[in-house]
Amino acid sequence: MRKVRHLIFLLGLILLPAVSSAQMNTERLTAIGRNALYFEDYVLSIQYFNQVIKLKPYLPEPYQLRAIAKLQLSDYAGAIEDCNQAIELNPFQPQFYYTRGYAYRALEQWDEAQQDFTKALQLSPENKTYLLLRADVLARLNRLDDALKDINYLLAREPKNASLYFERGVISLEKQDTLAAIEAFKNATVYDSQNPANFSALGMTYLLTNKEEEAFQEISTAINLGSRWAGDYTNRGIIYYHKHNYHGALNDYDRAVAIAPKDPQTYYNRAMLRAEVGDYNRALDDYNQAIELNPTLTEMRYQRALVLLQLGQWNDALVDLKALIDRFPYFLPSYYLAAQAETALGHSKEAFRYRWDASQLENKKDSLIGTDVMIAKGRPAKRDNRKEFSTALAQNNAENDSQEQNTKYASETRGAVQHNNVRLINEPDITLSYYTNSNTVRRTNYYHASVDQYNTRHLLPAPIYFVTQNVTLTPEIINQHFLRIAELSQYIEKAPTAPLYFARAMEFALVQDYSSAIEDATQAIRIDDTTPFFYFCRANWRVMTNNDYRLALFDYNKTIDMAPDFSFAYYNKANLLCALKQYNDAIEFYSLAIEQDHDLAEAYFNRGLTYIYTDSTDLGIADLSKAGELGIYQAYNILTRFR
Numbered sequence: 001m002r003k004v005r006h007l008i009f010l011l012g013l014i015l016l017p018a019v020s021s022a023q024m025n026t027e028r029l030t031a032i033g034r035n036a037l038y039f040e041d042y043v044l045s046i047q048y049f050n051q052v053i054k055l056k057p058y059l060p061e062p063y064q065l066r067a068i069a070k071l072q073l074s075d076y077a078g079a080i081e082d083c084n085q086a087i088e089l090n091p092f093q094p095q096f097y098y099t100r101g102y103a104y105r106a107l108e109q110w111d112e113a114q115q116d117f118t119k120a121l122q123l124s125p126e127n128k129t130y131l132l133l134r135a136d137v138l139a140r141l142n143r144l145d146d147a148l149k150d151i152n153y154l155l156a157r158e159p160k161n162a163s164l165y166f167e168r169g170v171i172s173l174e175k176q177d178t179l180a181a182i183e184a185f186k187n188a189t190v191y192d193s194q195n196p197a198n199f200s201a202l203g204m205t206y207l208l209t210n211k212e213e214e215a216f217q218e219i220s221t222a223i224n225l226g227s228r229w230a231g232d233y234t235n236r237g238i239i240y241y242h243k244h245n246y247h248g249a250l251n252d253y254d255r256a257v258a259i260a261p262k263d264p265q266t267y268y269n270r271a272m273l274r275a276e277v278g279d280y281n282r283a284l285d286d287y288n289q290a291i292e293l294n295p296t297l298t299e300m301r302y303q304r305a306l307v308l309l310q311l312g313q314w315n316d317a318l319v320d321l322k323a324l325i326d327r328f329p330y331f332l333p334s335y336y337l338a339a340q341a342e343t344a345l346g347h348s349k350e351a352f353r354y355r356w357d358a359s360q361l362e363n364k365k366d367s368l369i370g371t372d373v374m375i376a377k378g379r380p381a382k383r384d385n386r387k388e389f390s391t392a393l394a395q396n397n398a399e400n401d402s403q404e405q406n407t408k409y410a411s412e413t414r415g416a417v418q419h420n421n422v423r424l425i426n427e428p429d430i431t432l433s434y435y436t437n438s439n440t441v442r443r444t445n446y447y448h449a450s451v452d453q454y455n456t457r458h459l460l461p462a463p464i465y466f467v468t469q470n471v472t473l474t475p476e477i478i479n480q481h482f483l484r485i486a487e488l489s490q491y492i493e494k495a496p497t498a499p500l501y502f503a504r505a506m507e508f509a510l511v512q513d514y515s516s517a518i519e520d521a522t523q524a525i526r527i528d529d530t531t532p533f534f535y536f537c538r539a540n541w542r543v544m545t546n547n548d549y550r551l552a553l554f555d556y557n558k559t560i561d562m563a564p565d566f567s568f569a570y571y572n573k574a575n576l577l578c579a580l581k582q583y584n585d586a587i588e589f590y591s592l593a594i595e596q597d598h599d600l601a602e603a604y605f606n607r608g609l610t611y612i613y614t615d616s617t618d619l620g621i622a623d624l625s626k627a628g629e630l631g632i633y634q635a636y637n638i639l640t641r642f643r
Contacts, residue, residue, distance in 0.1 A: 005208030026052050030062060042069040043633040060089035060096070062552040066621065067099050067545065069630070071106070074637040075375055078625035079103040090211040094123035097594075098130055105137055115135045118535075128154060135167065144175045169201055183204050190219075196227035204235060212239050230260035234269055248278055266292040268300055275303070280310045287351070298327060305337060314341040332358050424610060427602040429569040431540050432464045432533060434506070435471035445599055448566055450532050460500035466568060468602060473510065481507050498528035503536065515542040536572075543576060552576060567596035571603050578606070583614050601630035608635070612642055 005565045033048030052059065067082035083100035090096070101116030117134035122352070139148035151168045158164060169184035185202035192198055203218030214432060219236045220251030220503075236308070237252035253270035260266050271286030271488050285306035291297065299319045308317035320331040321338040342351035342524035432451065445467035453513065455463040460486065473481075488504040505520035521538040554574040559566050574589035590607035608623030621639060628635035 003275050022333055023434065026055050026059070029055075030065070033062070033065060037065065037069055040072070042072045043631070044634075046629055047631060058089060060086040060093065063089070064093075064096050064099055066629070067103070070625070071099070071103055073628065074106075075625050075628055075636055076103040076106045076643070078629060079623055082623075090209050092123065093122040094127065096129070097123070098127075098133075101133065101137075108140075110141045114141060119592075133455075135171070139171050139174060142174075144171055144494045147171050150397060156183065160191045162188045162190075162198060162558070163196065165200060165231060167203065169205070173205065178205055178209050180505065182209075189221060194225060196222040196225040196232070197229070198222075199228055200223065200227060204231070206238070215239060223361045228259060230256040230263060230266055233259065237273075239267065246273065246561070251272055264293040264300070265296060266291070268297075268303075271300075271307075272303065275307050275310075280307050284305050284311065295411050298324065302334070305334075307340060309337060312344070314344045317341045330361060333362060357555055361537070368391060377420045384469065402539065405611070423639045424609065424638065426575055426578060426606045428468050428545065429540055430468055431470070432506070432537055433470060434460075434464060434510070435473075436465040436467050437613065446569065448533070448563070450563060450566075454533070455533070461502050464506065478511055481510050485511075491517045496527070498524040498531070498534075502525070502531075502534060505541075509537070509541055513581050514545045515539060518540045518545070525627045530562070531564055532559045534568075535559045535639075536566065536569055539569075543572075549576060549580060563597050567593045567600055567603075570596065571600060571606075574603070575606065578610060586610055587614075601627050601632045604630065605632045605635055609638070613640075 025046060029048050029052045033045045033052065036042075036045035036048060046069045049062045049069070052062040053066070054512070056062075063082040063086040067079040067086070070076075070079040070082065071483070080103045082099055083096055083103065086096045087100070097116040097120040101113045102119065104110075104113035112132060114137045114520035117130050117137060120130045121134065122129065129367065130156055135147040135150035138144070138150065148168065148171050151164055151171065155161065155164045155168070162275040165184045165188040169181045169188065171179035174177075174182055177628065181200065182205050185198060185205060188195075188198040189202060199222035203215045203222060203473060206212075206215035206218060219232050219239075222232050223236065228342045233256040237249040237256065240246070240249035240252060243366060249505050250270070250273060253266065253273060256263075256266040267286040267290035271283045272281035274280075274286060280499040284304065287300055287307060290300050291304065294300075299464060304322055305317045305320040305324070308314075308320065318338060318341050320340065321334050323585055325338065328334070335354045339351040339354035342348075343353060361482070364411045430446070436446075448466070451466070452482050454460070473605060485504060485507045488500055488507065492500050492504065501520045503516040505524065508514070508517035508520060518538055521541065523532055525532075525534050525538070535555040535558040539552045539559065542552040542555065551571065553576065556569050556576070559569040560573075561567075570589045570593035574586045574593065577583075577586035577589060587607055587610055590603045593603040594607070597603075604623045605627035608620040611617070611620030613620075623641060624635040624639050628639070
């Protein structure tokens with residue numbers, strides 16, 4: 001019953017006056033960031049606030065604005081960190097505490113949320129939003145009387161506010177005061193007679209007090225008003241069922257399934273009814289669907305076993321019954337039903353064994369304390385992060401309908417991007433290329449002095465750049481590279497130099513002839529062993545050819561020895577160590593890469609995935625939050641999946 005009923009009031013916060021700044025550029029960046037935030041371009045807005053923070057880290061407001069953007073992307077831990085910074089810089093702004101409290105509330109850290117909302121109220125005592133959310137949090141802390149005080153205080157100011165009566169009804173229900181709840185929900189229907197939720201709540205409360213006629217009337221009103229809550233149809237279906245109006249019940253259960261096709265309970269209710277009227281095949285379909293949606297709901301497996309027995313599908317029934325016995329070894333009906341199935345299959349010995357086991361348990365039942373004499377609700381097993389990665393990889397190849405996709409905008413970086421399912425794979429190696437893709441949001445600084453200095457000497461046909469995504473070349477461009485290879489070969493025959501060998505190596509790499517690229521890089525190194533990115537590129541090409549990875553590691557190490565600030569060498573080496581399943585070593589080198597470049601987004605992202613894969617989920621979430629802040633927007637989807 002307790003769902004989030006409050007609107008997100010964060011957009012109001014982004015319209016607060018800007019903090020005065022001595023430089024127009026920070027004011028302008030903040031204004032552009034606010035505008036992007038208002039138009040739901042959260043990833044881009046974060047990049048603008050990053051720039052303001054970089055220029056003026058002593059301003060509190062950009063941290064709070066960035067926190068709001070992170071909240072919209074479900075990066076609650078990242079939002080809390082930003083709010084902490086804003087509060088440290090200015091502890092007298094109520095919206096800072098409110099934003100942090102909102103994040104704590106989303107993480108179900110109720111005590112912290114309550115403290116922040118209370119602090120916000122101390123600084124802004126009449127703020128309705130703060131009071132509403134504090135009441136909600138107090139109720140979740142089971143401080144129901146305190147929650148009612150906040151609601152009643154607001155009702156004294158707004159005695160005809162239907163939503164406040166609704167909240168009072170919810171809290172009264174949690175206090176098990178159904179009379180007060182009914183009165184409150186009645187008032188909600190009086191002051192807002194067009195909101196189906198008010199009638200739904202009143203009808204459900206009547207149902208809880210066994211007043212089915214009143215419940216039927218209120219729920220039907222909610223449905224007539226256009227309710228899109230599957231629970232209304234489920235609850236009315238239950239009333240129809242009690243009246244033995246199976247046709248009406250089935251129609252309502254059908255509507256519930258249509259509204260909530262991913263809710264296993266809707267299929268379960270319909271399956272129970274279908275089984276009762278003898279429609280076992282369709283009942284089995286519904287049980288199968290419900291169990292597929294939530295395999296931990298053990299009661300459904302028991303009911304499915306009963307239907308399978310009715311259909312004479314003995315082996316399938318045994319699968320469910322054996323699973324029940326394994327999990328609940330003291331639930332006797334499973335043994336007797338398994339014996340029945342074995343008997344039908346002609347397995348007399350197995351049937352006798354099940355009956356014998358059941359009789360032995362029956363004799364011991366008085367001494368069995370705290371055992372599973374009843375089927376409990378399914379308990380989810382501890383999450384296996386490695387299994388999650390395998391499952392996710394399988395799901396990546398098919399469309400994932402179970403997750404709402406962010407299809408509102410044509411741009412993949414705009415809106416609630418955390419709902420766009422992404423692949424659970426590392427960001428790729430960073431390589432050198434003549435071709436580069438522009439990225440408007442990623443903040444990684446693709447620079448190293450050795451490459452910049454080499455470009456200024458004009459030793460190659462064109463400047464080279466660090467990239468993470470190779471540009472797809474057209475057949476015409478590929479042909480030009482083959483022509484250049486031939487041209488460079490003529491120059492090398494006349495006067496072989498390190499720049500010429502390296503230039504031809506780059507050309508070979510672009511046409512994906514990595515073996516030839518490695519050979520030419522080796523020749524360049526023999527002539528000039530002082531250029532670190534020669535080794536770096538050769539290492540990359542060795543990885544591409546699946547050549548001896550020990551040689552690739554040697555080249556990365558050589559690059560690092562020659563240029564200890566070469567962050568991309570640490571990063572690529574970490575990727576290779578991940579591929580070799582040396583995860584702790586990989587984490588160490590991602591960390592070294594970050595030490596050299598605190599804005600290396602790819603290193604945070606990959607280290608975050610590695611942490612999660614090795615069950616250090618909190619550390620992984622922190623890294624993914626940072627990667628998202630630095631522009632890898634795909635991190636926000638993974639945050640929502642593993643939080």
